[in-house]
Every structure is written in C-alpha cells, then in structure tokens.
Amino acid sequence: MPESSTGAPARRISRPVPLRESAYNAILDMIVSGELQPGQHLVENELAVTLGVSRQPVREALQWLKNDGWVDLRPGQGAFVHSPTVEEADQLLVVRGVLETESARLAAGRATPEDVAGLREICRRGVAAVDADDVPAMIAANAELHAAVTRMSGNDVLVDLVAQVDRRVSWYYGSVARRRGAQSWREHADLIEAIAAGDPARSADAMRHHTELTRQSYLEHSAERGTAATAADARSDEAI
Structure with a gap:
C-alpha cells in the first residue's frame, strides 16, 4: 500500500454511489419488474418525486438507460420505455x-x-x-x-x-x-x-x-x- 507524506499508509475513502447511478438502477428495476411498461412515457418530474431526488440525476440516468437500450429518447416528446421488437x-x-x-x-x-x-x-x-x-x-x-x-x-x-x-x-x-x-x-x-x-x-x-x-x-x-x-x-x- 502506498504511503502518505506523513509516512502512514494511504487510505482510500469509500465514496457513496452517485445519485445518477442509484437512479439508473432504480428505474431499471422498475422496467424489469414491469412496474414501468414498454412504450410508457417516462416523465422526469414524476420519476424525481418517486425516487426522492432532483431532476438532474434522473435526466442523466435516462441518458444511460438510452445508451444501454432500455429507454428511447424521442426529440420533442421525451423518454419512453423501450419496446423490444x-x-x-x-x-x-x-x-x-x-x-x-x-x-x-x-x-x-x-x-x-x-x-x-x-x-x-x-x-x-x-x-x-x-x-x-x-x-x-x-x-x-x-x-x-x-x-x-x-x-x-x-x-x-x-x-x-x-x-x-x-x-x-x-x-x-x-x-x-x-x-x-x-x-x-x-x-x-x-x-x-x-x-x-x-x-x-x-x-x-x-x-x-x-x-x-x-x-x-x-x-x-x-x-x-x-x-x-x-x-x-x-x-x-x-x-x-
């Protein structure tokens, strides 16, 4: 283990999970469980209230979910649960x-x-x-x-x-x-x-x-x- 300037072993401080990651996992769990259905409109404000967070981590989570194929982002319409073909x-x-x-x-x-x-x-x-x-x-x-x-x-x-x-x-x-x-x-x-x-x-x-x-x-x-x-x-x- 590397040492600090004081000569003592350096210690890593564990960091809490970022809110966007927690929001990602929570929304994904709701999709997988069927609480959120394929094609359902995902309203940022409603999700933020449900999860007890601000809109920003929800917005970031929806972008991640879009990248992973769980959510579709439609210009001018918003986010929707992906409907698999x-x-x-x-x-x-x-x-x-x-x-x-x-x-x-x-x-x-x-x-x-x-x-x-x-x-x-x-x-x-x-x-x-x-x-x-x-x-x-x-x-x-x-x-x-x-x-x-x-x-x-x-x-x-x-x-x-x-x-x-x-x-x-x-x-x-x-x-x-x-x-x-x-x-x-x-x-x-x-x-x-x-x-x-x-x-x-x-x-x-x-x-x-x-x-x-x-x-x-x-x-x-x-x-x-x-x-x-x-x-x-x-x-x-x-x-x-």
Whole structure:
C-alpha cells in the first residue's frame, strides 16, 4: 500500500454511489419488474418525486438507460420505455439458450450436494410463487436459479456473458411468467435432477428444452399481443 507524506499508509475513502447511478438502477428495476411498461412515457418530474431526488440525476440516468437500450429518447416528446421488437427478443433468447445449455452441461460435472440442495430450495420458492400468483417472486426465483446454475459451471467467461443478458431475459420472462407457470418449474426440477445425477448430456438437454419453450412462449405471447392491437385499431377505425 502506498504511503502518505506523513509516512502512514494511504487510505482510500469509500465514496457513496452517485445519485445518477442509484437512479439508473432504480428505474431499471422498475422496467424489469414491469412496474414501468414498454412504450410508457417516462416523465422526469414524476420519476424525481418517486425516487426522492432532483431532476438532474434522473435526466442523466435516462441518458444511460438510452445508451444501454432500455429507454428511447424521442426529440420533442421525451423518454419512453423501450419496446423490444420480436426479432431482438428472439435473438437474445436464442443466445441465452446456447450459453445456459453449456452452463448446465458443465454444472453437472461440478455441482456439490450443497449446490443441488440450494437449487432445490430456489425451486421450492418458485413453485410457492406460482401458487401465490406472485409474478415478481416468480421472476426473481427464475433469475436466481439460472444464475446459480451458471456459477456452478465454473467458467468465469460464461458467468460474465450470461450476466450481460440476465436482466433483459428477466424483463422478457416477466411477460410470460404467469403463462409458463407451474410447467416452467417442473422443467427446472427436471434440470436439477439431471445435475444432481452428474449427467452432462441430460442436463444440457433439459436446459435446452426449457429455454426453447420459454422462447416459444414469448414469441406466441408477442404474436397474440400484436393480433389484439390490430383488432383494437380496427375497432377504433370503425368507430370513427
């Protein structure tokens, strides 16, 4: 450790997290949880009041969120929660499936009994969330289980790559969590048993099957939402 002019070891003073970073994380959490919906107008004054900060850190946070693809800034209109296209969601969910399938394969060869017990506890909480119709808890448990499997892979590069897409996957999953319901957690249970058995091929297959079903569910949901929107527009035109 370097020394100061007094001869004593230099000490770093820990700094509080900048307000713009706190605002960024808070707004992002509201987007991922569904509290702020795709396409929703984000009013700086309202967000500032909600977060208990001034408009400046909110404005800076919205710019960061725009840079990261979570928010759209429209000249003369303001900020809006990004509405992902079906194609961009599909591409990310395909990549997620590839990464997590490999994570599961590796995890099967490394998981300890304690690791497996942890996965079963997360699964238990996920099932309880489904029974209680608690969508935020479903989303949280789903993300926790997938992150735990990735950590068990022992591959730091995989952990970093999955972490990059994790929040966006949670965002997409939120729209189909209730639709996937108990079936998703039965698939998780199958995955856990494959990992517990130390079977890499079976674990990879279970994760591949699970992530593909989630992708298909999201695409079906998007198609239905698009059909409903088209029908609503048609009814509106007829009423004019």
